[in-house]
Amino acid sequence: MKSIGERWFVLAGIGLLGAIALAGLLLAIYAAWLFHDLPDAGELAEYRPATATRVYAGDGTLIGEFSQERRIYVTYDQIPAPVVQAFLAAEDSNFFQHGGIDVGGVSRAMFKNVLNAVQGRRLEGGSTITQQVAKNVLLTNESTIGRKLREAILASRLEATLSKEQILELYLNEIFLGYRSYGVASAAFNYFGKSLDQLTVDEAAFLAALPKGPNNYHPIRRPEAPLDRRNWVLGAMRSNRFITEEAYEAARARPLTTQDAPRRAQYRDADFFVEEARRRALGMFGEDINAGGYYMRTTLDPSLQSAARDALMQGLEDYDRRHGWRGAWGNVDIAEGWQDEASEQSAPPERREWRAAVVESVGDGVRIRTAQDDQTGTLLSADVAWARAGAGLEVGDLIFVEPAEGGQFALKQVPAVNGALVAMEPQSGRVLAMVGGYSYALSSFNRATQAERQPGSAFKPIVYAAALEGDFTPSSIVLDAPISFPGGAGGRPWTPENYSRQYYGPQTLRRGLELSRNVMTVRLAQAVGMDEVVQLAEDMGAGDDMEPNLSLSLGAGETTPYRLTAAYAAFANGGRRVEPYLIELVQDRNGRTIYRADDRACRTCGRGFDGGASPRLTPRGEQVIDAITAYQISSMLEGVIQRGTGVRARGLGPWVAGKTGTTNEYRSAWFVGYTTDIVVGVFIGFDDNRSLGSGEAGAATAVPVFINFMTEALKERPARPFVRPRNAIFRTVNGIEEAFRPGTERRVEPTPEPQTWEGPQAYTDVLRREAEAQRQAQQQQQASPQPAEPAPAPQREPAEDLSGLY
Incomplete structure (x- = not known):
């Protein structure tokens, strides 16, 4: 019979074995739970993280990017050795020796963590680069034992699946480094404005x-911490013999100089263009555009874009100055800390020379002090007079100034008015x-593509083109005399007027368009038929669903300025409607072309x-008007600049x-102008559509912007004669060479003597009188046929109505 001690010994053995079995079972269940959804390390062989779509101008200039994460993916062989060595020294110096887990590193981390726990410091993980890749790409950031075990398992699998170089490539492209930067290539661009191969050793260090905590080493907010950490990395590089003692000392001595903020591109004049391209790309590719790593080449010409931005901003500022100083944008007590309040409102980023300043004294002159660099000086006397003629200046006023000659400053004001400029190739x-x-920083609303506004007289060339497509010629006569149309349903009659309230009798189409005569245009539209005018306007792309009034x-x-400018392209290119576009070419991350704007087939281009x-x-493009009509309009609109309402631009040649x-x-206020190689639309107006003020017509407000832009554009694209259609017949009428469709040149008549008409006349009376005049002219023509090319009759030059609405 067994003793009690033996019985208890057997029971204890059974219990121990059961506990071991239970622990094994629980461990197996836990292992199964760890492994059941463990990612496949083999997937990383084809893994490519989300990268930014980079946007380039037509000449290759980087102008922006679209991204959820700012990342530029680079292969291992594109990463310079100093960059690789810096990260190895800082993160995992034994990377090329261990198999995914650095046992020595883990032991050292555990020993340090005992002291860290006692001192209340953050615990160290001792993770290798391979483990960080496993965590960043395949796992979450939760701090649990299970995640660490899964990380170790995956690290071993990664080492068995990928080469060391492939693992490093994934790490250096995936890691977050602050400044909205994912990966070393993006960080080099955002921090230093450089590509990887341009980095110095200290910049790589x-x-x-940064991987330990980008926010802790922000170069602007905490300038000392990142410098100390950089120098520590340089020391680690020296200890690992990646750099020499001399290189270490030289790199350590250099200051840490970074950009103030990350930038999408060094070129910063195309924000409206880039955003519009992004909207259109979203329509073509969906949300993939923000993560697909596409290469996008646009149609932008950087030199013309900069000229356009400068011309529009200057034009808006000139208009704003004409309408007076509106007053300071703030007022402070000039005491310690006033600069903080001044910094709450910044100058437009596009005006990089402007400075926030405070008015220190007001006497014979105005003395100011800048907030940013604490400079003092006086305002220009002309600006003082301008301010005093408006809202005035007081001590403590916060204003914007720009350095001028002689230590003085120019007073600046952000315009309340706005506008747009579009330039495109008509061909x-x-x-x-x-x-x-x-x-763009003050308002991202794109008035070029989103502002639906009335074009005023800028629409008239479409009316004249519709007439020329019919029975009219540039020398056809239309009466410039008062006319009235009955109002519908008992409404008031409509009586269109020339702005000058003067009328000049029978005039040629050319003269009517050059001087923008309203009444002549209405008569012409009535004769042609508004249905024809509307159809042509829509065919040319000027609008949709227009009412034939x-x-x-x-x-x-x-x-919109975008659509009206595109419609004018038909006048410059021989009558074809071309669809304007911003995106020329798109390629995916592998270099495969997935979109090309020019889809015309060319079977022999590759031979x-x-x-x-x-x-x-x-x-x-589709032919929407006859080439002769396009030339006739171009010739008449050239006359607008040489003799008509756009004469201010005559100096362009x-x-x-x-x-x-x-x-x-x-x-x-509008102006749309063009040469054979470029068509430009300018629009200026308030966003709330209030009046620009008396006299602020297109000739006074929009034309100067066009002149400033075209002065630069013509240097790159000199004006050439408009292409003469081969089948056109040319005759000289009133001293000007006119183009005619074959057969219509016989209808040339001398311009009648101008007459003065006063007061509106009933529409039926005018029609009766015009019909009688036409019948008498036909009888005279039958009695004595006109020669093919009559000598122009002597005429008295009519008074120019150039001071009103056009």
Whole structure:
């Protein structure tokens, strides 16, 4: 019989074995739970993290990027050795020796963590680069034993699946380094404005200092901490013999100089253009555009874009100055800390020379002190007079100033008015420049593409083109005399007027368009038929679903500067409607072209040169008006600049055409002008559509912007004569060479003597009188046929009505 001690010994053994079995079972269950959804390390062989879509101008200039995470993916062989060595020294110096887990490193971390726990410091993980890749790419950031075990298992699998170089490539492209930067290439650009191969050793060491905590080493907010950490990394590089003692001392002595903030691109004049390209890309590719790593080449010409931005901003500032100083944007007590209040409002980023300042004294002159660099000086006397003529200046006023000559400062004011400028190639539709407002930082609303406004007289060339497509010629006569139309349903009659309230009798179409005669345009639209005018306007792309009302002939419909400028392209390119576009080419991350704007087929473009003729592509766009009509309008609009409402731009030289436009009560000012190689639309107006003020017509407000832009554009794209259609017949009429469609040149008549008409007349009476005059003219023509090319009759030059609405 067994003793009690033996019995208890057997029971204890059974219990121990059961506990071991239970622990084994629990461990197996836990292991199964760890492994059941463990990611496949083999997937990383084809892994590519989300990267930014980079946007380039037509000449290769980087102008922006679209991204959820700012990352530029680079392969291992594209990463310079100093960058790799800096990260190895800082994060895992035994990377090329261990198998994914550095046992020695873990032991040292455990020993240090005993002291860290006692001192209340953050515990160290001792993770290798391989473990960090496993955590960053495949796992979460939770701080649990289970996650650490999964991380170790995955690290071993990674080492068995990928080469050391592949693991390093993933690590250096995936890691977050602050400044909105994912990966070393993006960080180099955002911190230093450089590519990886341009980094110095000390700059590479700074980047390697960031993985432990980018916010702790922010170079602007905490300038000392990142410098100390960078120097520690340099010391680790020296200890690992990655750099020599001399290189270490030289790198340590250099200051840490970074950019103030991350930038999408060094070129910063195209914010409106880039945002519009992003909107259109979203429509084509969806949300993938923000993470797909696409290469996008746009149509932008950087030199023209900068000229467009400068011209529009200057034009808006000039308008704003004409309408007076509105007053300071703030007022402070000049005491310690006033700079903090002044810094709450910053100058437009596009005006990089402007400074916030405070008015220190007001006497014979005005003395100011800048907030940013604590400079003192006086305002220009002309600016003092301008301010005193307006809201005035007081001590403590916060203002914007710009350094001027002689230690003085110019007083600056952010305009309340806004506008847009669009420039495109008329032959292809490529948008070369686009500015949608005074400052993108102040308002991202793109007035070039989103502002639906009445174009005023800038619409008139479409009316004249519709007439020329019919029975009219540039020398056809239309009566410039008062006319009245009955109002519908008992409403008041509509009596269109020339702004000058003067009328000049029978005039040629050319003269009517050059001087922007309202009444002549209405009569012409009535004769042609508004249905024809509307159809042509829509065919040219100026608008959709327009109402065929006579008031539309004077620009009462709505369109955008983008669409109206594109419509004018047909006048410059021989009558073809071209669709404007911003995106030229898109390639995926592997270099495969997935979109090309020019989809015309060319079977012989890829052949080698054999001495024969070069391939010829069909012109882009649909023919919407006759080439002769396009030339006639271009010739007449050239006359607008040489003799008409756009005469202010005559200094640009010949072969420049254009048309002014102003709406009722001076609410909007327009000018659309072009040469054979570029068409430019300018719009200026308040966002709330209030009046610009008396006299602020297109000729006074928009034309100067066009002149400033075209002065630069013509240096790059000199004006050339408009292409003469082959089948056109040319005759000299009133001293000007006119183009005619074959057969219509016989209808040339001398311009009648101008007459003065006063007061509105009933529409039926005018029709009766015009019909009688036409019948008498036909009888005279039958009695004595006119020669093919009559000598122009002597005429008295009519008074110019150039001071009103056009």
